[in-house]
Amino acid sequence: MRKAICFGEVLWDIFPTGKVIGGAPLHVAARLSSFGVPSRIVSKIGNDADGRALLQNIQNLNLTGVYIKIDQNFPTGEAIVHFDADGEAIYDVKSPAAWDNIDLSTEIEDAVGAADIFVYGSLAARSDVSRKTLYNLLEIAKYKVFDVNVRKPFCDFDEIVKLMKQADLIKLNEAELRYLAKHLGADNESLELNILFLSEYTETAQICVTRGRNGAVLLTGEQLYTHQGFEVDVVDTISSGDSFLAALLSKILDCETEEDYSELLAYANAVGAVAATKKGPTSKIDKHEVLQLIQGQLS
Numbered sequence: 001m002r003k004a005i006c007f008g009e010v011l012w013d014i015f016p017t018g019k020v021i022g023g024a025p026l027h028v029a030a031r032l033s034s035f036g037v038p039s040r041i042v043s044k045i046g047n048d049a050d051g052r053a054l055l056q057n058i059q060n061l062n063l064t065g066v067y068i069k070i071d072q073n074f075p076t077g078e079a080i081v082h083f084d085a086d087g088e089a090i091y092d093v094k095s096p097a098a099w100d101n102i103d104l105s106t107e108i109e110d111a112v113g114a115a116d117i118f119v120y121g122s123l124a125a126r127s128d129v130s131r132k133t134l135y136n137l138l139e140i141a142k143y144k145v146f147d148v149n150v151r152k153p154f155c156d157f158d159e160i161v162k163l164m165k166q167a168d169l170i171k172l173n174e175a176e177l178r179y180l181a182k183h184l185g186a187d188n189e190s191l192e193l194n195i196l197f198l199s200e201y202t203e204t205a206q207i208c209v210t211r212g213r214n215g216a217v218l219l220t221g222e223q224l225y226t227h228q229g230f231e232v233d234v235v236d237t238i239s240s241g242d243s244f245l246a247a248l249l250s251k252i253l254d255c256e257t258e259e260d261y262s263e264l265l266a267y268a269n270a271v272g273a274v275a276a277t278k279k280g281p282t283s284k285i286d287k288h289e290v291l292q293l294i295q296g297q298l299s
Contacts, residue, residue, distance in 0.1 A: 002253060004029065005141075006116040007134060008066065008124035009099045010043040010058065011077030012050060013091075013238070013281075020081055020281060021057045023099075024121055027239045027281050030061040031246030031271075034285065040115075042067040042108055044098040046076035051098065061282060067108050071098035075269045080279055081238075089131050089238060093123065100127035104136050113140045117249055121147045122160050131159075143253065147245060148172035150179060157183055158296045161202070167207040168197070169252070171245050177209050195219050208248060210241055210272070218248075223258065230273040230293055239281035244272030258282045270294045 013022030029039040040063060042140045045051035047070050054076055058066060064134035077097035082090045082130055102124070112118055118141035125131040138144060146167035148160065160180065164170050172180070174191065181194040184201055195207050207219045215229030247268040255261050270293045274285050 001036075001038065002116045002250075003040075003114065004119060004249065005033050005040050005042060005112050005115040006032075006040045006119040007096075007102070007112075007201060008121050008130075009077055009093075010041065010045065010054060010095075011079055011097065012054060013098065014078055014080045021054060021253070022281065023077070024149060024242050025119060025124070026058065027242035028119055028147070028246045028249075029063055030282050031239075031243050031285075032250060033063050033249040035058050035120045035246060036063040037117075037246075037250050039063055040067060040111060042102065042111075044069050044071045044072070044074075044102050046074055046098040047072050048076055050078070051076040062094060067105075067111065069102075071101050074098045074101055096127065099124070100130055102130040102133050104133045108133075109137070109140060113142075116144065116253060117143050117145060119145045119147060119245075120163070121149045122156075122163055123149045125156070125159050135166075143168050144173065145169045145245075145249060147242075148176050148180075150176045155185045164198075164265065167202070167204055169208065170202065170204050171208045171210070171248075173210045173212075173241065178253060191217060192224055195224070206252075208245075210244055212237075215269050216244065216265060216272075218261065220255075220261055223261070225258075225265050227262075227269045229269055232273045232277050232293070236279050237276045240272040240276040242281070243275035243285065244268045247271035266294055 006029040008025035009023040010026045011022050012019045026041055029041045045054055074096050077099050078094045080092040080258045090137040124134055146163050146168050177194050199207050209214045213229050215227040218225045251264050270290045274289050
């Protein structure tokens, strides 16, 4: 059975209507666990009421284990969430926070070395301590998945490039792809050409680009796979990208044929679409809902 470790931020997302547990690594770990992939989260919380409440919520997510330590010097993380005119979320990620201070331990090294999948994002590299720990863990991780998070002002372009070059799979959205490709010197209007450019530049064989309601594109080796997405009644898109990634990772290491990859991309898009019909980042996704969505498109 595959095992996964997700490294990075755990925090509270503060919306105008209230707060919910946040952090892409946490969302991915929780969704992977719900898909039957034993997953653990490596992070830190503060020694405060927010940290205790966050840990209680995390313990209710049925993760197989957590490596979350309590930091005595920094508070539990928060991100204030706003929405632009197009309904896209804008995050004001507070700094410093406890997850900026994730230190290395033998226990964590052993867990990462034993895991099949190691998921990390660029936000976790915004501070010296967590960044150093991350690079140490990347040296021993087997299959490294970089979930790009362009969150200004924590958007160190050179650092993102370094982290991309460490990855076996890069996952990013269409806007992030355009931003990175342009800054690296690409002069392409084509999504596919930008993906191929980024793959060659970073020497990364697998790149997945999510396109919201328009689906996703997956490059593996020299083959591009495309799925147009699913039409659903959207309720909450906050964690649909994380749910998509978890679905992709739950099966990607078992793919061998073109049909396998095509079916996987359809499945991941369906999971992301179903997640968008539900309120909250850790809402339950029933496999029958996913299958019905896929079958409805095929019929």
